[in-house]
Amino acid sequence: MAEPSSAAIAWLDIALDQAFNCLARNTGLEPSALSWLRKSAPRVEIFPKGAMLSSTGATRQLKLVVAGWAAETRVLADSRRQICALHLPGDVVTPRLSAPHGLYGVAALTKLECLDLTPALDAAERPEKASVRRALTAALTINEARRYEHIVRLGQHTAPERLIHLLFELRERLAPFGGGSPDSFRLPLTQEDLADALGLSVVHINRTLRQLRAARMLEIRFGTVTLLQPRQLQEIIAATRVS
Amino acid sequence: MAEPSSAAIAWLDIALDQAFNCLARNTGLEPSALSWLRKSAPRVEIFPKGAMLSSTGATRQLKLVVAGWAAETRVLADSRRQICALHLPGDVVTPRLSAPHGLYGVAALTKLECLDLTPALDAAERPEKASVRRALTAALTINEARRYEHIVRLGQHTAPERLIHLLFELRERLAPFGGGSPDSFRLPLTQEDLADALGLSVVHINRTLRQLRAARMLEIRFGTVTLLQPRQLQEIIAATRVS
DNA sequence: CGCGATTTTGAGCCATGTCAATCGGAGTGG
DNA sequence: CCACTCCGATTGACATGGCTCAAAATCGCG
16 A cells, blocks of 8 residues: 555545534534544544445444545335435444445445544543543434434425425535535535435436526536525425424 | 322333333343332323423433333424324333424323433443443434334335334334234324324325225224234335345 | 214325436546 | 447436325214
């Protein structure tokens, strides 16, 4: 393996900073705990696009996404696929046992870089690391809350509602990154990925996007989404707010 | 409040036994830990049908269902409702903050009796209670796994598949109770409850049930489901197995 | 017996799925 | 540079599952 260039190392450092800051912001992780956590997990794992993050043992595992996107997927016997959750930089992922041929588990949707936080998770059992433990469980609670949102999306929303709702969730989650307007961000998902996440067919995803594009409400080009009329989009999903 | 009759107390004891045994079986709770847990939470709370189990504080709460059914629900602004999870005796429930008017949170679908395990949860922080802590987190992990199943149901299954799939899940979960055949069990859910859980309309639930009844595959009468042709029903959902 | 809640049924429509074909861009090998 | 292939996006025609509206029928219960 070639020695990584200094530019690559610098880039990785920036990515690590962003991911850890995002985690800290979401979970209220204290700076001292953050630096401890960062030092305790020096190894960066890299998965190629399409790889499965299979958990090797039966024990609980924990990873921090540093760069790239991952998805928790289930594949049915007749090859229908459901994406249950999306994970992007700053998120904490818990790979569980995978089926032998990678039919369910966590899949890398793009080239993926993560840190293995499993040792940190074990170390956090010790009482003096209560802050770290709280932060990690907070991160898992966030994941849980997102799954509830997803259930509501799948059970109650129409196709455009599902799509817009998901895009706004991603908008929120990506806000800490991307420098410019939060209404424009990279979306490295295939329309088929979107379909599998939202429980719709690819064809219908495509048509729904076309409608929204024709209405000049959003645009997807070169893997970048732009919400042209955030207000109007919000109105479409206004009725779907919980409360 | 009137003194409960001895018959009522005996009934409650049986219900408590069943619920705790179910919990122990699901989570591998050791007998000694079980009896400690049972002694640590002597108070039984009773909620009338339709009540919300609102969490009073911001802290994490935990309850054990002893008798009756509960549902985690989300109500949208336009009054669509999604049931995200069902909880029955032996299950552990985590009520979260509820909206002021009970629009989302955990609702009692029938008259509900539970034990408040919150103090036990706090006590389980102590290292000598590791067994209890493991059991409680195991119970929460089971809930999590069921939510994934539910996501797949909503995202990928057709109406009959969703219905049968859910009925088989309930069959499994109810097996420890009901004395006779596991293929026949009480289902105290309204068709509207089923519709809200499965993301379908009441009318369509009704029609789906009618079809299955006409095919002599199942029967629902007097709030009791009977799976008449478990094999054929299994075949209908065969393609929906994850693997 | 009467009332509200639930179940059942019909008619018609719309959202979404399926099938199939085309199109465009990114490799890749000659 | 071109031909070829593959993958993803796009589009059309058509089928259908599931929804809505509205009305009966039934059940549970005071």
